[in-house]
Amino acid sequence: MKKIGFLSFGHWTPSSQSETRTAADALLQSIDLAVAAEELGADGAYFRVHHFARQLASPFPLLAAAGAKTRRIEIGTAVIDMRYENPLYMAEDAGAADLIAGGRLQLGISRGSPEQVIDGWRHFGYRPAEGQSDADMGRHHAEVLLDMLRGQGFAQPNPRPMFPNPPGLLRLEPYSEGLRERIWWGAGSNATAAWAAKLGMNLQSSTLKDDETGEPFHVQQAAQIRIFRAGWKEAGHAREPRVSVSRSIFPLVDDRDRAYFGRGGEEADQVGFIDEKTRAIFGRGYAAEPARLVEQLRQDEAVAEADTLLLTIPNQLGVAYCAHVIEAILKQVAPALGWR
Template sequence: MKNLGFLSFGHWTPSPHSQTRSASDVLLQSIDLAVAAEELGVDGAYYRVHHFARQLASPFPLLAAVGAKTSRIEIGTGVIDMRYENPLYFAEDAGAADLIAEGRLQLGISRGSPEQAVEGWRHFGYQPAEGESDADMGRRHTEVALQVLSGQGFAEPNPRPMFPNPPGLLRLEPHSEGLRQRIWWGAGSDATARWAASRGMNLMSSTLKDDETGEAFHIQQAKQIQAFREEWAKHDHGFEPRVSVSRSILPIVSDQDRAYFLGQRDSQDQIGMIDEKTRAIFGRSFTAEPDVLVEELAKDEAVQAADTVLVTVPNQLGVDYNAHILESLMEHVAKPLGWK
């Protein structure tokens, strides 16, 4: 059994060739695609968060709207950059959106990746403490968010409050019970996967990670998953973790598919530098007829090791075409692989 979800970066551009020509277009179509995906039986609707870009950015209004329009599908992020987040506002917004969705949020967070703006988090009012890197700051924000999401009181009540307080220290409200167990960490290395396990977060691994062994991407990612599970077993978090991997999977089943994607066959892993120090490996895309995809994905060690697969969608092609992709995946790829 595997959960199958879509992951949208929410690109928009004023180009006449795009179905999402404005921020309004991409937000409204993101909601519509989640509704369509739920009707098809897809398990999850996930959204990328990028600041200072013509993409989806502020996640919680969108998550709340999707939660109000759907009833079953999981709703998540992949991922929220915690360098930009006030952890207490994060926890309040997350609690409210999860209550609207009746407990269906699956929040992927991380310390962030290279962004559009130089040190963009500074414009949001944050900067690393002395001796910290920006990555350290993102993890510090995460630690605080995890603590307050637990629902424990920590704030001293005013002896003369405007409204009566419950007894004891005050916690953040609204609190959504169980949300703390539905936080995922987007890990870029084996070490950060182990860190996530030690903190009791689920693992979200994308199509990019540090090139740590020189092996094929899916093999390195499978080893990352193994490292995460080994570390998890050393702790008593009180629940079983989940693991997701992201893939670009495009079944070619129609003339329209061939027109859009035929030139993307034979994709290979790629090596690149994501900053001055980090050599990374980028996982290949899967674009082929369904029988070929089934054979190739059956050999993907990380896909086999994960319980959730998030498939990136070309959102600028519009809701109807992306729903067609999801339907093709469900019928011609997931079903033959035994994922449902």
């Protein structure tokens, strides 16, 4: 059995070819799709965060609204770029959104990826410490967030407060019990997967990672997951971790599917450089008749290793079509693979 959710980047464009033409469309349709996915029996509604782009950006109003409109489905991110975040303010926002959702928040965070502007985090007021990189800064922000989510008091109370305080040092409020165990790290390398395991974060691995061995993407990603699990065991954490992978999967069950995705072109991994130093491998997409998809996905070692699968959806094709894709996977692909 696997948990199956969707992952939306929330693209929007004023083009007449898009069903998502404004930022308001992207946000409201994201909420509608979370509701529809829950009704279909999906397990998660996840959203990607990109700054300076016509995509979803500030996640917590969206997470809170989706949490208020649903009752069962997990509401999450994959991922929030921690280079841009004030971890204390983020802990408050995350606690509030999780309480509104009744403890269903699954918060994916990461050191970030190349963005729309040069060093965009500088515009948010952040600079790496002397001798550190922006990636170091992102990981430091993550460590501070994790510390805040422990719920321990750390701030000296005012001896003459406006309102009475509980005894002892004060923590951030609102505090949501259990959220610390529902933080995921989006790891792009084997080393950061091991680092996440040591800190007790779940693992999110997307459709790209550092090309560290030259092997096919799914083989490298499966090895990354095994490194993460070994690191988790070595750290001695009491609970079992969770691991998600993201995939673009489109069952071709009607003429719309064949028109949109039936022409092929994504059947092989791709290799490129995401910056001057980092060679990355991008995983293939899947688009085929359901029976063929089942055969192809059985060969994907990383999907087999993961307990959670996030389906990247083409949100600009509209809520109804994205719900159709999710339903086709849940009913025509997942049962044959033993995921349902």
